Amino acid sequence: MPFSPKLTFAMDPEAAAKAARKAARKAAAEAQEEEEPEIDPEAEAKAARKAARKAARAAQEEEAEEPEIDPAAEAKAALKAKDRRKAARAAARAAQEEEEEEEPEIDPEAKAKAALKAAKKAARAEEGEELVEDASSEKRKAPTETRSPADAKQRKLAEGNAGVITKVASKEVGTVEFRKLHDIVVHSSCPAPFETFDAATVSLGAALGKALLAQGYTAPSPIQAQAWPIALGGHDMVAVAKTGSGKTCGFLLPALARIAQRGPAQVPKSLGWSASEPARPSVLVVAPTRELALQIGTEASKFAPAVKARVVVLYGGAPKGPQVGECRRGVDILVGTPGRLNDLCEGNAQRGLSAPISLEAVTYLVLDEADQMLDMGFEKDIRRLVDRCPATGAPEEAGGAGGAGANTKRQTLFFTATWPWKVQAAATSLTSKGAVQVRIGQGEGGDKLTLNKAVTHEIVLAEWKDKIWKLKEHLKSSFSSTESAVVFAATKGGCDFLEMTIKEHLSGSWCRAIHGDKEQWEREEILSQFRAKVAGGQQAVLVATDVAARGLDIPGISMVCVYDFSCSMQPAGQAIENFVHRVGRTGRAGRTGRALTFWSSEDKGARELVKLLEEAGQKAPKELSDIAAWERPARPAKGKGKGKGKGKGKGKW
Structure with missing residues (x-):
């Protein structure tokens, strides 16, 4: 083609x-x-x-x-x-998938669903094996496992409102075993102790139980465990326990529990711009020293808000006006020293001032450190205070008891660290015949002085002129930058001398002295500073007379130095008692401590000191044992002091 x-x-x-x-x-x-x-x-x-x-x-x-x-x-x-x-479309899809792998774009909702699914899967895998803890509750995931309260050794409770979990012992070992474990000696008819806070909260109330946990308490101390049921039963009590054993809460908590049930006291009715009806507290706590009274008041103020109670502290050495003003605002718990309490109960008729305090409604009376009050010559003042209170009645009529007939008669709680004959006689006359006696940590020989076994003792034999050099050597070699100490001297002048010397030797360290010649505001300020130093782990030295031997409760003090074991004209028995209380300032609240004691040829009581050391598992120097071998036994203190604090402390320094 x-x-x-x-x-x-x-x-x-x-x-x-x-x-x-x-x-x-x-x-x-x-x-x-x-x-x-x-x-x-x-x-x-x-x-x-x-x-x-x-x-x-x-x-x-x-x-x-x-x-x-x-x-x-x-x-x-x-x-x-x-x-x-078709091939082109397949290539396009492959290219798109490759791009998604390089820069993946995840759907947030899908991601959340996947995470939830994974969590559920993990929870199912662990079911029956783990305990899920929440800030407001705790539960076991395995419903098949049950837990018996009798088998539980610990229980977790919320502390305060912060959601903090605190482990609280909840296992009870039984009354006989508990008393044996803590060396508690009581009569067979004594109520069983509250071994745990679970048992105590039933009687003390939920508000106080929560307050105890908030203050860091984990379990009752032996004196608290045994004293609470006695006091809540309305019984008079004589408790012999060493210092630092928790006695303050032992007598305060039952009183606060009854205030919670009955309500706080009414505010006194005003009678004019400068007068009002007297305050009528239901609880009175008498202490021998200002420091101890303030300490008890501070402790009471920690728990009083839980039951809407008011605490007032009265003591000498401070103006009366502010204290009277506090009384006119109402008082539930009154804490004070014997002299100032009697003054404000009497008023001043010459100046036309009525008494701001009446003890007619006191149905819960506490005499703390009664042995020291007797030694200081306060027995007459104490009896005047007791006479102003209602008479002693049956336990069901007492202020610590519950029921319709309670809170009409006086209940007396007598706390002492030693049990000599003079204290026994005073306790017999001030408490009822049915008073329950409790001895903590002293065995059957409750009349004997004992040392805290948590304190390690060192006895240094040195004459008067050599003691200061021995003290300097010890502070230089064995006193670290994080430790604190209390040095006890016999006189006010001795305290001032030691303060000046220690300041020069420990340059840059905190050192202050307290004694009877210091104003009350100054003593309080010094103690406040010392507490802060001890709590902060800073080096600090407090020099003091025996005003701090019993009224100083600062856990964490590393060392006590007994610079002057005794003083002239002081019975050996009194020196031994003072020694026990002085060294009791360390090794408190479950801690350990150490004590340095200087002994000179002028001191008395070597035989009793060696015996105390041996019973506490400590070894006495051979030289001191030799002195004790020929020394006459010490006579008990007569307690003839006037307690007026008029001494001038003119030591030979």
Whole structure:
């Protein structure tokens, strides 16, 4: 067939598709050069297919004459084109998946669902094995496990409102075993002790139980465990226990529990701008020294807000006006020294001042450190205070008892660290015949003085002129920068001398002295500073006379130095008692401590001192044992002091 220039043939479909792809790639390259954003591979393939169809239509329009096309070949070509389009779409999807793997985009909702699902799976895996603890509750995940209260050794309680978890012992060992464990000696008819706070809270109330936990208490001390049920039963009590054993809370908590039940005292009615009815407290605590009275008042103030009670402290050496003003605002618990209490109970008739205090409603009377009050000559003042209170009655009528007939008669609690004959006689006359006697840590020989076994003793034999050099040597070699000490001297002048000397020797360290010639505000300020130093672990030395021998309760004191064991004209028995109380300032509240004692040829009581050391498991120097071998036995103190604090302390320094 001859060639005719007017005839044209249809373009091969494969070639057309190839040309279309080439055109698409060219168009894509041009678009990329114009800095277009990322192109979706699927959109690019779609555009390529569209361009291919456009190119095919253009080729068909250019045909002058279109020859017949074999249907089979056309179908085959279409099938190939379809396959190519399918391959293009697959390539586009693969490119998209590759892009998602490089920069994954996670749906937050899907992520949260996945995390929740994983957590549930983990919880199911651990079910029955772990205890889930929450700030407001605690529970076991395994419902099949049960826990018996009798088998529990500890229980977790929320402390305050902060959600702090405190472990509280809750296992009871039984009355006989508990008393044996803590060396508690009582009569067989004595009520069983509250071994745990769980047992005590039932009688003390939830508010006081929570307050105890908030103050860091974990379990009752032996004296508290045994004293609480006695006091709450309305019984008179005579308790013999060493200093630092927790006696203060032992007598305060039962009184606060009854105030919680009966309500606080009414505010005295005003009778004019300068007068009012006397305050009528229901609880009276008598202490021998200002320091001890303030200490008891501070402790009472920690728990009083829990039952809406007011605490007032009265003591000498300070203006009466502010103290009278406090009384006129109302008093539930009155703490004071004998002299100031009697003064404010009498008023001043010459100046037309009525008494701001009346003890007619006191049904809960506490005599703390009674042995020291007797030694200081306060027996007459104490008896005057007792006469102002209601008479002693049956236990069910006492202020510490519960029930309709309670709070009408006086209940007396007599606390002492020693049990000599004079204290026994006073206790017999001031308490009822049915008073319960409790001895803690003294065995059957409750009349004997004992030393705290947590204190390590060192006895140094030195004459008067050598003691100061021995003290300097000890402070230099054995007193670290984080320790605190109390140094006891016999006289006020001795305290001032030691303060000056120690300041010079321990340059830059805190050292102050307290004694009877210091104003009360100054003594309080010094004690406050000393407490802060001890709590902060800083080196500090407090020099004091026996005003701090019993009224100083600062846990954490590292050392006590007994610089003057005794003084002239002092009975040996009195020196031994003072020694026991002095060294009791360290090793308190479960801590350990050490005591340094200087002994000179002028001191008395070597036999008793050696015996105390041996009974406490301490070793006495051979020289002191030799002195004790020929020394006469010490006579007990007579307690003839007047307690007026008029001494001038003119020591020979």
